[in-house]
Amino acid sequence: MKNFFKNKKVIxxxxxxxxxxxxxxxxxxxGAKVMGISINYPTEPSNFKALKIENKINHKILDxxxxxxxxxxxxxxxxxxxFHLAAEAIVQKSYQDPKKTWETNTLGTINILExxxxxxxxxxxxxxxxxxxxxxxxxSKGYKENDRLxxxxxxxxxxxxxxxxxxxxxxxxxKKKKNIRIAIARAGNVIGGGDWSTGRLIPDCVRQWxxxxxxxxxxxxxxxxxxxxxxxxRGYILLAISLKKNKSFNGEIFNFGPKKEKNVKEFQVIxxxxxxxxxxxxxxxxxxxxxxxxxxxxxxxxxxxANKKLNWQCLLNLKQSxxxxxxxxxxxxxxxxxxxxxxxxxxxxxEKITKQ
Numbered sequence: 038m039k040n041f042f043k044n045k046k047v048i049x050x051x052x053x054x055x056x057x058x059x060x061x062x063x064x065x066x067x068g069a070k071v072m073g074i075s076i077n078y079p080t081e082p083s084n085f086k087a088l089k090i091e092n093k094i095n096h097k098i099l100d101x102x103x104x105x106x107x108x109x110x111x112x113x114x115x116x117x118x119x120f121h122l123a124a125e126a127i128v129q130k131s132y133q134d135p136k137k138t139w140e141t142n143t144l145g146t147i148n149i150l151e152x153x154x155x156x157x158x159x160x161x162x163x164x165x166x167x168x169x170x171x172x173x174x175x176x177s178k179g180y181k182e183n184d185r186l187x188x189x190x191x192x193x194x195x196x197x198x199x200x201x202x203x204x205x206x207x208x209x210x211x212k213k214k215k216n217i218r219i220a221i222a223r224a225g226n227v228i229g230g231g232d233w234s235t236g237r238l239i240p241d242c243v244r245q246w247x248x249x250x251x252x253x254x255x256x257x258x259x260x261x262x263x264x265x266x267x268x269x270x271r272g273y274i275l276l277a278i279s280l281k282k283n284k285s286f287n288g289e290i291f292n293f294g295p296k297k298e299k300n301v302k303e304f305q306v307i308x309x310x311x312x313x314x315x316x317x318x319x320x321x322x323x324x325x326x327x328x329x330x331x332x333x334x335x336x337x338x339x340x341x342x343a344n345k346k347l348n349w350q351c352l353l354n355l356k357q358s359x360x361x362x363x364x365x366x367x368x369x370x371x372x373x374x375x376x377x378x379x380x381x382x383x384x385x386x387x388e389k390i391t392k393q
Contacts, residue, residue, distance in 0.1 A: 038274055043068035048116040050074045050101055050149065051123035052094070055232040056165075058085040059266050060120060060273070062377075063384055065093050072114045074107070075123060076100040084231030087369065087376050101145035108152040118277055119162045121149050124196070128169075129236040131192035142195035143202065150206040153217055161280050162219040163273055166200040168262060168294065168338050169193040170223060179339035182223070182290040207288040218280045221290040224269045225262030225338055228358055230365020230380070232266075238306055242313060242320070243366045251321040257307040262294040262338050265358035267387045268351040269293055275347045286346075294338030295351045303355060312356065316363040352390050361387075 047064050051057040052073025064071050072095040078085060085091070095114070099106050101123040111119070124142050125131060131138040146164065153162055170193065172185040186197040203221055211217050232240045245252040272293040280286045295304075302308060314320040343349045353361065361383060368379050 038271075038278065039067045041067075041278055042118075042274075044070065045118060046070045046072070046114060046116045047118040047120070048072045048074060048111060048114060050119075050121045052096075053078050053083065053085040054122060054126070055080075055084055055229070055234065056227060056266055056270065057120075057122045058083075058088060058090070058231065059229065059380075060122070060270050061085075061094055062088055062090055062380060063267075063270060063274075065090060066381060066384060069118075071095065072110070072116065073097060074099050074101065074110060080233035080235075082233050084233065087231060088380060089377055101148060102140050104148040104151060107148050108155070111152050111156065115158055116160060117158075119149070119153075119160060120273060120277070121146065121162065121164045124165075124167075125192065126167075127234055127236045128190050128192045131190055131195070135191035138191045139195045139198075142192070143198045146199040147202050150203065153219070154206065154210050154214075156217065159216045160218075161277050162217065163222055163277050163280070164199075164203050164219065165222045165224065165273065166203070167193070167196040168223055168225045168292070168336060170197040170200045171336075173336055176337075179294070179337040180292070181339045182292055182342060204288075204290075212288060218284060218287045220276055220280050220286060220288070222273055222276055222293060223290065223338070224272070224293040225264055225295065225336070227266050227269050228263055228362050229266030230362055230369065230383070238309060239313070239362060242310065242322075243317070243363070243370075246317055246320050247366075247370050249319060251323055252310075253325045254306060254310065254322050255324075255326055257305065257310075257324050259306050260302075260304045261306075261336055263304055263309060263355060263358065264293075264295045264351050265353045265361055267361075267384065268295075268353055268358075271352075271387075271391070272343060272347070272349045275349050276343075279347055289346075291343045291347065292338040292340045293343055293349070294340045295355070309355075309359070312359050313363060316360060316367075352387075 052061045053075040125138040171180040172187040
């Protein structure tokens with residue numbers, strides 16, 4: 038993967054977010070020329086700021102809802118690859134400001150698509166939506182790429198609409214354009230060092246535990262396809278490479294989720310927290326139900342398509358993912374090592390696992 042992206046021009050929207058900052062770091066490490074486009078720093082602390090990579094990439098503060106400026110920057114930079122991650126990604130925030138959520142997630146994605154529609158250079162575009170685009174019936178079978186879309190909360194519904202918009206543009210415009218190849222990636226709940234979002238399990242836990250406080254669990258039996266950020270990003274990268282090498286991948290959709298465990302309870306919030314206590318000895322929690330907004334309890338993905346066509350699977354099991362994640366946070370809080378170097382070392386450690 039490293040040699041493939043050397044000197045290639047890559048745009049990442051949402052590069053100051055959790056996944057976006059890790060992707061910017063990894064691609065920069067691979068030798069890519071990266072431009073990042075984001076409206077702001079979505080959290081404080083910020084993984085992007087902690088990594089101090091602003092001067093290592095072409096860093097742009099820009100709202101994805103601004104079609105004129107988005108188009109201008111993309112046409113000017115002339116990217117070979119584009120990863121669209123920019124989104125309002127927190128379910129709870131989507132209830133607080135549904136209008137902004139819809140504008141960012143759906144119309145923001147359409148602005149990217151409209152820009153690509155007029156783009157003349159060859160480009161590979163990976164549009165990241167979400168595992169929450171599926172019409173969730175709380176089934177344990179795992180959703181496949183052709184299952185029904187649609188959900189209730191503003192975040193899930195707006196991402197499902199963005200997903201449908203991409204599919205519409207693919208069929209209506211991009212299959213006729215030989216210079217553009219585009220694919221959709223749907224991923225599950227991602228964990229890893231540097232996530233400071235509110236309303237997410239591990240960030241909320243380490244934020245409270247670092248102050249020796251008790252974390253409140255509102256949905257202890259909720260089940261999610263937890264997986265490490267490097268596993269997911271490797272999936273996005275492999276999809277981009279495959280799309281470049283093989284035009285038959287154009288217009289395809291891929292799920293990226295962990296291996297299905299026999300014991301679904303292993304992925305429940307309460308059991309994740311218990312596993313975290315093995316590495317964070319002073320961990321404390323209590324259960325308090327939050328009935329102010331709806332959130333699904335069970336959500337699993339079927340990733341057989343990515344396994345078969347991309348030769349992708351999660352290489353880190355749940356225990357390893359939690360270990361990688363908490364090691365990062367402990368290093369950050371102790372200030373015992375430069376977090377940029379520590380993050381690069383985690384990438385190198387992960388690359389060794391891929392070779393094995």
